[in-house]
Amino acid sequence: MSHEHTEPTMSDDRPTVPGANADAMSSGASALPPMVDGTEWSRRDLLRLGGVGALMAAAGSLTGCKTRLIHLDERETLPLTGAPLAGPRPSGAFRLVHFTDIHIKPEHNAEQGTRTALRHVRQTAPDAQLLITGGDLLMDAMDQTKERTSEYWSIFQRVLKDEWKGPVEHCIGNHDIWGWGKEKSKTTGSEPLWGKKWWMQMVNKQRTYGSFDQGPWHIVILDSVQPYLDGYQGGLDEEQFAWLENDLANVAPGRFTLIVSHIPILSMGMIDCDARKPPEPGPRREGFHIGIGAIMMDAHRLLRLFQKHPHVKACLSGHIHIVEHLRYLGIDFFCSGAVCGMWWRDFAANREFMTKRHRQGDVPVELRPARADPGYAVVDLHPDGRVTSVYHTFAWTPSK
Numbered sequence: 001m002s003h004e005h006t007e008p009t010m011s012d013d014r015p016t017v018p019g020a021n022a023d024a025m026s027s028g029a030s031a032l033p034p035m036v037d038g039t040e041w042s043r044r045d046l047l048r049l050g051g052v053g054a055l056m057a058a059a060g061s062l063t064g065c066k067t068r069l070i071h072l073d074e075r076e077t078l079p080l081t082g083a084p085l086a087g088p089r090p091s092g093a094f095r096l097v098h099f100t101d102i103h104i105k106p107e108h109n110a111e112q113g114t115r116t117a118l119r120h121v122r123q124t125a126p127d128a129q130l131l132i133t134g135g136d137l138l139m140d141a142m143d144q145t146k147e148r149t150s151e152y153w154s155i156f157q158r159v160l161k162d163e164w165k166g167p168v169e170h171c172i173g174n175h176d177i178w179g180w181g182k183e184k185s186k187t188t189g190s191e192p193l194w195g196k197k198w199w200m201q202m203v204n205k206q207r208t209y210g211s212f213d214q215g216p217w218h219i220v221i222l223d224s225v226q227p228y229l230d231g232y233q234g235g236l237d238e239e240q241f242a243w244l245e246n247d248l249a250n251v252a253p254g255r256f257t258l259i260v261s262h263i264p265i266l267s268m269g270m271i272d273c274d275a276r277k278p279p280e281p282g283p284r285r286e287g288f289h290i291g292i293g294a295i296m297m298d299a300h301r302l303l304r305l306f307q308k309h310p311h312v313k314a315c316l317s318g319h320i321h322i323v324e325h326l327r328y329l330g331i332d333f334f335c336s337g338a339v340c341g342m343w344w345r346d347f348a349a350n351r352e353f354m355t356k357r358h359r360q361g362d363v364p365v366e367l368r369p370a371r372a373d374p375g376y377a378v379v380d381l382h383p384d385g386r387v388t389s390v391y392h393t394f395a396w397t398p399s400k
């Protein structure tokens with residue numbers, strides 16, 4: 001499965017090399033900072049996983065997600081059930097749907113799955129005021145040819161046009177960037193739509209990041225994907241970071257801020273789902289290793305910046321296909337699972353992929369949680385600065 005999932009060390013599926021800053025269209029890409037991607041836990045599961053397992057379970061219950069371990073003897077995909085209605089929008093709240101990691105492709109019923117998900121949104125949260133796509137609209141454009149990427153966009157555009165009539169804002173993801181893997185994509189880098197330009201054209205944006213106000217809220221959408229070798233790493237380039245510093249400094253008093261990025265600024269779930277053994281342990285064996293695409297490599301400077309601006313209340317992300325809620329430094333960090341779940345595939349296919357990428361000494365696959373069931377988050381921005389998020393699965397049986 002070529003790149004059904006890819007890049008292991010990267011967190012989500014990533015295809016190519018390990019690896020991701022980009023510029024915003026309008027900007028000249030500046031240099032990236034040097035290296036800077038009904039909880040059903042059994043008591044036995046939690047004991048096996050210790051504190052991390054308990055935290056994951058707690059995070060899941062907070063957000064209404066279902067988390068489960070992959071059982072190697074599980075032959076059938078567990079049934080997925082739709083969540084109940086989101087309930088009416090709270091008084092004075094702005095309600096958005098965080099619809100992330102769609103991974104459109106011609107295979108595995110992805111088009112029908114996305115249509116089903118959007119219809120489910122319309123039924124579950126008919127009073128949603130905005131749909132935010134959290135990145136990875138496509139399945140791995142980074143390593144795909146022009147023809148296949150064009151096919152992805154055709155499917156995505158027709159589904160969105162047919163199934164969603166309301167306002168939409170887009171956030172770019174690593175899979176939406178065309179051709180950074182030059183060898184596999186057969187690109188040279190000089191094509192007019194190469195890199196982030198195709199995404200910008202398709203979503204009609206002049207830049208890959210920006211912000212806007214909505215009632216008492218200020219919403220920032222970041223471009224968290226930066227180039228690294230022929231792949232990517234998580235972070236902001238210098239130009240975008242300077243823009244963010246200025247943007248946050250100019251938020252009107254009394255407003256609250258929501259930050260949206262594809263790659264999480266922080267994630268505890270990456271440790272549980274994805275941390276690997278160091279390739280060559282030395283005399284002092286190093287600890288958890290997660291890839292440079294798993295979370296933002298410049299998380300520290302982002303957190304220091306947020307600490308200067310107490311109006312920053314919450315961060316939304318996708319990318320890792322995990323439902324997670326962390327609260328750190330007074331900020332809520334939500335990761336909203338994935339519309340495609342495990343890339344529109346079932347447990348068996350995911351297990352096969354995960355097993356292939358594991359090295360000797362890694363925590364076995366059967367002790368890792370599965371990624372999220374296919375779903376999306378209904379997020380309420382309350383007038384008092386609180387943010388609440390509930391993950392809704394929709395009835396969908398993934399392909400083999």
Ligand SMILES: [Fe+2]
Pocket residue numbers: 012013101103136175319320321338
């Ligand atoms: Fe993804």
